[in-house]
Amino acid sequence: MGLRKPVLFLLFVTVLAPIVLYTDRLGSFTISSSRSEFIENFSTLTFSSETRQQLNVLPQEPHNKLKEPIGLVFANNSSNSVLSSDGLAEEHPVKHLDSALEEFPLADSREHKTRVLSMTDEGNRSEMENPIKQVTDGSQAKNGSDGSQKFESTGDTKTQEERGKRENEEKSKLSEQMSNDSSENMENVNKQRSAKTSAHVKAKPKQQIDQTVMPDVRVRQLKDQLIRARVYLGLSATRNNPDFIKELRLRMKEIQRALGDATKDSQLSRNAYDKLKAMEQVLAKGKQIQDDCAAIVKKLRAILHSTEEQLKAYKKQTMFLTQLAAKTLPKGLHCLPLRLSTEYYSLNSSQQQFPNQEKLEDAMLYHYAIFSDNILATAVVVNSTISNAKEPENHVFHIVTDRLNYAAMRMWFLANPPGKATIQVENIEDFTWLNSSYSPVLKQLGSPSMIDYYFKNHHSNSDSNLKFRNPKYLSILNHLRFYLPEIFPNLSKLLFLDDDIVVQKDLTGLWSLDLKGKVNGAVETCGESFHRFDHYLNFSNPLISKNFDPHACGWAYGMNIFDLDEWKKQNITEVYHTWQKLNQDRQLWKLGTLPPGLITFWNRTFALDRSWHALGLGYNPNINLEEIEQAAVIHYNGNMKPWLEIGLPQYRNYWAKFVNYDEVYLRECNINS
Secondary structure, three states: OOOOOHHHHHHHHHHHHHHHHHHHHHHHHHHHHHHHHHHHHOOOOOHHHHHHHHHHOOOOOOHHHHOOOEEEEEOOOOOOOOOOOOEEEOOHHHHHHHHHHOOOOOOHHHHEEEEOOOOOHHHHHHOOHHHHHHHHHHOOOOOOOOOOOOOOOOOOOOOHHHHHHHHHHHHHHHHHHHHHHHHHHHHHHHHHHHHHHHHHHHHHHHHHHHHHOOOOHHHHHHHHHHHHHHHHHOOOHHHHHHHHHHHHHHHHHHHHHHHHOOOOHOOOOHHHHHHHHHHHHHHHHHHHHOOOHHHHHHHHHHHHHHHHHHHHHHHHHHHHHHHHHHHOOOHHHHHHHHHHHHHHHOOOOHHOOOHHHHHOOOOOOOOEEOOOOOHHHHHHHHHHHHHHOOOOOEEEEEEEEEEOHHHHHHHHHHHOOOOOOOEEEEEEEHOOOOOOOOOOOHHHOOOOHHHHHOOOOHHOOOOOOOHHHHHHHHHHHHHHHHHHHHHOOOOOOEEEOOOOOOOOOOOOHHHHOOOOOOOOOEEEOOOOOOEEHHHHOOOOOOHHHHHOOOOOEOOOOOEEEEEEEHHHHHHHHHHHHHHHOOOOOOOOOOOHHHHHHHHHHOOOOOOOHHHHOOOOOOOOOOOOHHHHOOOEEEEEEEEEOOOOOOOOOOHHHHHHOOOOOOOOOHHHOOOOO
């Protein structure tokens, strides 16, 4: 007990007393309620230069070399964020920080940086200096010539009142300076954040554009995986691994089910991405199993060759099916003439006649010629012409059809008269003068070689262009355009219209045009190279090469104004017959009416303004809509006719608006829009 008290006393003196004294001394600095008071107390202390240098244990660096600490600010949706969703720190932030640093390098990713202390750039450091340094510099005396700073002595002779006054001034200056610095800092920070936000927002549209341009990226990836999988299935190294083959086939089935009929990423199932990742893992195994690049290249070449051959076959099949669809009569259009014919023969003879038949040979009126066996298409031509005519009563339509559709065609226009216009419907069988002894083309169409060409299947592969095998060329209706003066001997001018056109403006101005001695007025079609003579005629034949220019501009059938008086003077029908006889073996041109038309009216065609006739609505999906709207006549030339299901939908309404789908015969045959 006697020794315990001295030991405790010594322990108190040597250990506890310094702690108490140190804590009390430290409290004199930290007891202030604000940082400004701490700086004020600190500024009142003065030391000699030697003492200050001894106390300054840390080496001082020049101001321009100091680097401010950089902090990372992570997006809320980042999986590597140091902060949790509720804003609290994660239990292991170091691990997240390391991964974040890997994902967002400090040197490159400036969008994820922020200044922790001053939050300013180095270029503005002179204006944004540390407030403590500014205050301490402000409380210093004048700098010495050697650049060393001289502090005031604590033994200053100023009175307590003056020192208190100076302290108050320094407090106000410090507060004002810190307020200004703080507002300036926040303003710069806001500018930086705004700039970064703006850059980030500007970057988004580019990403969105890329996604818009490539909406099927994942679909392409899945298809590429299937191709790679098929390659591995054909390699010998992988075939010897049954487990891999089994897994690969399983993944291929999953990919095929995930793809389905999807053409865009938005059409894929939700688990498509999981299937893609699973397949990628299997393909990685296959890559490890098969490392022979030469074998893979050989297999890919074989697949490419096979694909090219399949593509050729598919193209030919597509062409054949398109031609077949163009030649096939829809069920509704087959029903319509049957229904109309039945109705026509139930009428008495007086009810079967058209009014105003006295106008049929009046040369002062506007006469149209339409040769067709399509009742609905002919009705659209007549309806659209009358709807845009300024004087419908002065328009006369001469319609010629075949024997099968004669009664139905008459019945349609008896039940649906075209207002004040005049209608004539004739049967081609009544043209007794048009026979094989008079017309070479009729003789050719009935020849055994022509029948063999159309109806023998073993010749189907010999003709590269299947459109010339269309049986419509067997119909004499398609060749009546070369016999207009014989059909209409009392007319001077005639406007020929195809049955696949729609009239959008008044056409009476065509009759007042001066054709300058030409026979045919037509719109030229030489805007593209394939509409020139060398595309239609065989210039390897001397008869063609000696008489025609291969680069001459072609023109369009479908809307043609013919001067029948000049036709007769220049004996155009005989010119046509001469060339038809020379082409008996089809060595000058293939079948059709445009090639003989180009030959027959060579140097006899007057070029009309292109606004009269817009072409291509039956095959070209990229026609300028403004050009269509401004055209007087639009032409659905090509296989995709507007009354067929294969018709181009963007052009269908121009034709359909002239069809009255509420008409009783159309409803009975289930013909609708």
